[in-house]
Amino acid sequence: MRLAFLAKYREFGLLLIRVSIGILFILYAAPALFGGPSAWAHFGAGARNWGLHSHFQVWGFLAAFLCCLGGVLMIFGLFFRIGVLLVLALAVGHAIGVCKGSGFRIALPSIEMCFVLAGLLFVGPGAYSVDKT
Numbered sequence: 001m002r003l004a005f006l007a008k009y010r011e012f013g014l015l016l017i018r019v020s021i022g023i024l025f026i027l028y029a030a031p032a033l034f035g036g037p038s039a040w041a042h043f044g045a046g047a048r049n050w051g052l053h054s055h056f057q058v059w060g061f062l063a064a065f066l067c068c069l070g071g072v073l074m075i076f077g078l079f080f081r082i083g084v085l086l087v088l089a090l091a092v093g094h095a096i097g098v099c100k101g102s103g104f105r106i107a108l109p110s111i112e113m114c115f116v117l118a119g120l121l122f123v124g125p126g127a128y129s130v131d132k133t
Contacts, residue, residue, distance in 0.1 A: 022074035029067035077129020
């Protein structure tokens with residue numbers, strides 16, 4: 001097979017996926033984290049998808065902080081599965097909110113990200129991680 005030589009770069013491919021998804025989640029949540037109370041309330045309004053209907057500033061700050069923390073953990077591969085679970089909770093909430101508001105077809109990218117994150121839970125961080133697990 002012509003592309004068989006790529007098998008030796010399997011760990012680099014996993015590193016690329018891990019780092020790029022971690023950066024994307026940081027870029028998604030950092031504006032809310034550093035935006036102050038109004039940004040926290042707007043970001044935390046997604047807590048309605050989980051059945052929470054008050055304290056949106058608190059939920060928004062926690063969600064943005066945990067999403068950024070999960071992204072950093074994913075990038076470094078340190079406590080990788082915990083980091084994936086942190087961003088997976090946000091991704092599931094986002095997918096539910098988009099699906100309720102705009103329909104299933106619009107929510108497909110969010111749902112796909114949930115499946116990618118679920119797959120990363122099983123695969124693990126790979127060889128290029130800080131804790132080497």
